[in-house]
Amino acid sequence: MGRDIHSRLDMQRSSSERGPLWRDPAVRALVIQAILLLALLGFIAMIVTNTLANLEARGITTGFGFLQERAGFSIPQTLIDYSGDSSYARTFVVGLLNTLLVSGMGIVAATIIGFIVGIARLSSNWLMAKLAAAYVEIFRNIPLLVQILFWYFAVLQALPSPRQSLSLFEAFFLNVRGLVVPAPEPLPGFSATLWALLLAVIAVVGLSVFARRRQARTGKALSVFRLGALILIGLPLAAFLATGRPLAWDVPTLSGFNFNGGVTVIPELVALWLALSIYTASFIAEIVRSGIQSVPQGQVEAARAISLPGDVTLRKIVIPQAMRVIVPQLTSQYLNLTKNSSLATAIGYPDLVAVFAGTALNQTGQAIEIVAITMAVYLLISLVVSALMNLYNARTLLKER
């Protein structure tokens, strides 16, 4: 200790005379980083040489040429044209689209269930609050994989055969082969309705911009919500009716042992969708609850003190502040859901991991390329969403003085 102070005093006396080199933090940092870099390069070199030697020993050629080859297997659910003659690149796209489909469906359902349960947990109704709490505690603490297998093997596989389908309004049928629903079939003239919908969306966006500017200028508020909902529903509906309702429904009918017409949602998708939504909803419910509880009670009291009505307090005071807490965590749950959809492979839903990192990998043996592509896709999704989230956070950050 004493010597240390001495040497520092010495250093002050003559700045040219410095302590020993290994005591200098800057030199130390440089040395440590140099060693780290060397170790890293050595590690990479070792892995590369080992891998090349192993691949040669097994007779596997590296490269992405296999993507153009014929895949030769069929996939039970494809959103784009696909057959056994398609290439592995096409397999990849089919798998990716299936992943995005189940993730999108799961996100919508999980958000709806999650918000309902989260708000119910804060209900003054004892029974509802306890029921919501029980929901969260039960589904949050059971592994997602168990839930997926449960829905698929214990519930959906136990459903009756198509002839004894459970039916709703004689239009929706649930059986062991999946869920059969009516398919909409647009007739000529239906495009008018779609154009009207587009127009309505533009009008509502314009209206909300106008309302915000006007309120900033004059202080007069305009209820965009009701007017917007009216435009959004009314305009397409008017166009739909004016063109003579140009939409037919292809209702499924039982013929022989299976259904004709309609769209069949495969049971794997139903099971995965149910499990993902129910599981993620339990986390979203907790996020919503903590978000709402994070708004200080004083905010509500202050709003009451300036006699804002209850719904305005909720819309203008509580929700915007709660959302600042909720949205970032919600996004990370959405990302988790997307990543968790890869569990599809356990029940054979043809997602990216199942068809590409599963079947395609087994057929080609191109382990490195395929696992790398698969990981890169998920990584890309994560990074893009995180970047957007950082943007959102920067915009909604508390402006502190």
Add this chain to the structure above:
Amino acid sequence: MATRTEMIEARRPPDMRRGVVGWLRANLFNGPFNSVASLLTIVLLAMVLWPLAKWALIDADWLGSTREACTGEGACWVFISARFETIIYGFYPDAARWRVDLVLTMMALLIAWLAIPRLPAKRWVGLFALVGFPIVAYFLLLGGHFGLEAVPTREWGGLMLTLTVATVGIVGSLPIGVVLALGRRSKMPLVRSLCVVFIEFWRGVPLITVLFMASVMLPLFVPTEVEFDKLLRALIGIMFFWSAYMAEVVRGGLQAIPSGQEEAAKALGLGYWRRMGLIVLPQALKLVIPGIVNTFIALFKDTSLVLIIGLFDLLAIIRAGLTDSNWLGFATEGYVFAALMFWIFCFSMSRYSQYIERRLHTGH
């Protein structure tokens, strides 16, 4: 916008009734909306709970050891009890099962000792749990030394394998996570960027692809003559994956410690490792215990994923039992039991985390 022109009606006096009726009025029937909601919930609960209880308890079959014991009206728990030993030990040889029992008992005692706040010598017990116990467990479970019969990991399975994977994951990911979190806050650009890339990579990909990578790519990375155990490969993948999540939790704690703490330590002449080990980390880790336990819970749940790469954990053993031709058609019983087992572990961990949070919340 919100100007009132008339007086608000006087409020009714608060309801002072007590007892069951008062409680019901206050909590279930305070207002028309709540009354309807309560009645609907009660009807819904009765519709779900009664058949469930009838299936799982009242009409269920408990006794017996063969399929004939199942009458088919309710759940047939004989399916579980007939293979209970396999569910716990997997294919571990009968004669050596005492070793599993011993390790599990030791683990239970250690956890209990660490979890109950009143017991003394936490530091030494904790040190033993992190360093001594894994070594003892390794020699006991794997065998091959000290006259113990060797049991290769392909014979491991069931709850014992689930607990092994979870424990190794937990014990391994925490220290790596702490190092990564410190590295991410380092002032050396190379160290920092390496840690950031490492953390963001593992956090960005699903665990399944990590397990795939561990099972198909890892053998390519090592010299041809090195044989990699399947369980070991999975453990390495799980450890790296969760250490990234752990690092982010620990980083949250490090950020919450005021910089004055570190500056004061610097002023006393403490070096980097002493500053971190004696001043910053003890405070930071204490702050994020709930977050760490939550990561443990997530890790525990995700151990079930090892079934996808062909290890026979608790879930996989039950699933394998479902394909037994003597016992077809008991999927519901099997998965409900698996869910219950996982739930008990995860729920107790989450309760403990909440308890610790309350205990550590010593502020106002």
